[in-house]
Structure formats: C-alpha cells, structure tokens
Amino acid sequence: MSVARIARRIASPKKAFTTAAVAAAATGMALTAAPAHAATTASPSEAKAIAKQLIPNATQYNAFSKIVEHESGWDVDATNPSSGAYGLVQALPGTKMAAAGADWKTNAKTQIKWGLDYMNSRYxxxxxxxxxxxxxxWY
Incomplete structure (x- = not known):
C-alpha cells in the first residue's frame, strides 16, 4: 500500500503522518520535513473577520464577501477539482498568491490581501x- 493511500485512509492528520512515516521507513523511503509554518487555516467566521478588518468600507466588503461566498464558501483550503483554482478567492493557479506571502496555502489574511489586490488591479x-x-x- 502506498504512503499516500495510507495517509488518505486515516482521518487524523497526526496519525496519518505517523503512519506514513512508519510505512516510508519500512520501505526504505525518506520523508523530508516541510519548513516550519504555524497552522493558520481560519474558519469561515475568522476569515470574514479578517476581511472586515482589511476592507473597512461596507459596500466593498459586501462585494468581496459575495464573491468569496460563491467561489469558496469562505474555505481557505477550497480547491476546484476541475481547474485547480485554490483558496478563498480561487486563484488560478493558487501559487499566484505566493506574491502576498509564503503562507498563502493556509493563511486567510494572505489570501484576502492577494484577492483584494487582484480585484483592485483588474476590476x-x-x-x-x-x-x-x-x-x-466568474471574475
């Protein structure tokens, strides 16, 4: 059984990593550690609060919120299975958001900043x- 398959079959991320590491060691594979980043994935309500701080104008916030609600449902980890668009604002490719911060995959504030900049520059x-x-x- 592959390491990825073992990881998918176990619900707990900590258990999945431990099991994957054991399986990798048993088969002679090496797992490398990713750079240390704090887990910053925000809940939808936390992401909305961050957006309100960054977009104090109610009209602009409401428009931003409507787009994010349609695009990702305020899910920082949202991934479009057909296009690969990622995050709150469904950046395509998601790596574009790295321009706003290295923590773009998990940080709602980074994704919101990037999305706001994109909306301001394009529209x-x-x-x-x-x-x-x-x-x-779409936008």
Missing part, C-alpha cells in the same frame, strides 16, 4: 469584480 474594486462576476459567473 478597480471588489464592487467592480462583483459586477463582473454577476454578468459572467
């Missing part, structure tokens, strides 16, 4: 992005 504002989204079903 003039979150309201402009929401207007485009309403007309096209």
């Amino acid at each position: 003039g504002s979150p309201v402009g992005a929401w207007n485009f989204w309403q007309a096209n079903g």
Whole structure:
C-alpha cells in the first residue's frame, strides 16, 4: 500500500503522518520535513473577520464577501477539482498568491490581501469584480 493511500485512509492528520512515516521507513523511503509554518487555516467566521478588518468600507466588503461566498464558501483550503483554482478567492493557479506571502496555502489574511489586490488591479474594486462576476459567473 502506498504512503499516500495510507495517509488518505486515516482521518487524523497526526496519525496519518505517523503512519506514513512508519510505512516510508519500512520501505526504505525518506520523508523530508516541510519548513516550519504555524497552522493558520481560519474558519469561515475568522476569515470574514479578517476581511472586515482589511476592507473597512461596507459596500466593498459586501462585494468581496459575495464573491468569496460563491467561489469558496469562505474555505481557505477550497480547491476546484476541475481547474485547480485554490483558496478563498480561487486563484488560478493558487501559487499566484505566493506574491502576498509564503503562507498563502493556509493563511486567510494572505489570501484576502492577494484577492483584494487582484480585484483592485483588474476590476478597480471588489464592487467592480462583483459586477463582473454577476454578468459572467466568474471574475
């Protein structure tokens, strides 16, 4: 059984890693440690609170929120299975968000900053992005 398959079959991430490490060691494979980053994945309510702090204008926040709700349901880890778009704002590719921070995969604040910058640069504002989204079903 592959290490990846073992990891998928176990619900607990800690147990999955331990089991994967044991399986890797048993088969002569080596697992390398990833850089140390704090786990910063935010709940939807935490992500919304962060966005409100970063977007104090209610109209702009509401437009941003509508896009994020449609795109990811405020799930920092959301991944579109067909396109690979990732995160709150469904960046494509998700690695684009690295421009806002190395913690782009798990940090709601980093994803929100990137998404806000994207909306401002491409559409003039979150309201402009929401207007485009309403007309096209994407932004």
